[in-house]
Amino acid sequence: MEKLLVSVQQAINELRIDDIRGLVQQCLDENIAPVDIIEQGISKGLELVGRQFEDGTYFLADLVMAGEVVKEAMPLIDAQLDPGQVNKKGKVILATVQGDIHEIGKNIVGMLLSANGFEVVDLGVDVSPEKIMTALKETGARFVGLSALLTTMVGSIKEIVDSIKEAGLKDTVKVVIGGACTSERLKEEMGADAYGETAVQAVTIFNKFSAQN
Amino acid sequence: MNPNKRIINTFEGKPVDRVPTFCAMVEDRTFNEVLGSPPVSQEKILTNPLTRFVLDRWGKKVSKNLFQTELNRAFEKRIKAQVELGFDSLWAILDETFTVTDHQTMVRFSGSVYKIEPDGYGNMTYMYSGPGIKTREDFESWPYWPNADDLAHNSYTFFKKMVTKYGDRSCLFGQASAYGIHESLLWAVGFEKMPIWIMKEKDLVKRYIETCEEICFKTNMAMIDAGIPVIIQTDDLAFKSGPLMNPKLIDELFGPSYQRIIKAVHDRGVKYVFHSCGDNTLLFDTIIKWGVDGMHAYETTSNVDIYREKEIHGDQATIIGGVGVDYLLTDRSTDEEIVKEVKRLIKSLGPGGRFIIAPVHSLSSIPAQKLRVMLQAVYEYGNYPISIN
Structure with a gap:
């Protein structure tokens, strides 16, 4: 069992998209629980990819490719998975801010968060502060990830942060920003809680917030 | 010293009278403030129901005549505004890559799709909305590829006029309907799928690269025939903390094309500048190896360290940039902050030459007044020998 799960980890770490379905199918044929395939195989494989990204061996395209490898495997697992079996670290609302329709970075963060046990509510691009507030109320999420590429659109971040304050949710909802035009300075300026420079860092930040809850 | 000499001398590492300036293009808000x-x-015109009806119904038909004619006027306005602001050199672009398909959509001939959006200042801009080529069949049947000779002819006509009108007042860095080979592929198939295309569709990727190379080559030669002294190529190879792909792979896939393109430009006695967004630190050796004369590739919101690059590569290629557009050149900054940063850049990067101070990017939010403050600071503190305490 362990050997097969290690093979899944390796296939993801080595970005072997053509091998992953066969390996996951072997795991299922050996009656390995889907939740173990996710937690011991896929998540661990993505962790290895994340480490290689952080130490400079892998690049953004490799992170994306790892996501594609995982996407190949997930339909097989999802078909046999009882959703209640998976430990969730919390709900994260992800959005590209109003006026901006760039989504590559947001999608990579979403993919990594899902693989790390978060429930991702992706509102898409060009999302108004009102839509984010509605989603917060409807889902009860305590984490918000905002992506912005365009400097012209950063005002939206402040609007969202202010709306969260006005709704009395500032102490319970954490806002993390990322994207080409964002920075520590912008985080301070806009009143967000954290700034994630890369997708891997964003996951680390949400993990930290989740552990504090 | 005239601007052209100041710029060419800088590329060649020869003495100049002061740190030269480059404008990384101006968008509609800025040129409207100048001109x-x-x-x-534009917003009123393009959101008018009649315009929408025409574009929805006959977008493709009117695209080349009405839309492109209007765009070309805007490209000239961009150049004129940069000249009037007083930059020594400027980014002169002619972009004939788009076809309007309806009132909110444009398609780039190289395979990508864009949404037409208001820019918040009464003008219209566009944003990438996704790939146009999703399958092998899409690739084979993509209907928008242009005739490269037609593009070259149009480029010659446009740039001949621009060189005649503005070429003695500012050194024109020309870009004509040719976007970067890497970024075009990325936009065409989408970043999420690009690694799979590179891995599994090698023949198509090769053909795609060859097509882009031909367009770059022919439009470059046309601009040179028109008298353009510097070719500028944009190709975003990085994001804010590093290269999008493994630098070795970038070199293997795109290096041979760029080396041929740059050699052809140099053979005509013209300089070649490469623009790339993001943190290109791990790519500078590669880009320099391709043969560039200068790089506009030091985005201030990325991790690239322009000062360290001056130490490492300052004698191999001219550094262009330094002034941030995320804060400094926005309505949010103060004039004093701009002057302080310009002084810091000149003091550190000016000595030894091979430095052209410039905004790190174009952006629709740049106020013309902030560019004027930047330029005044360069005129005041940028004279050689540099003497800033």
């Missing part, structure tokens, strides 16, 4: 706003805003 005056049109009586009716």
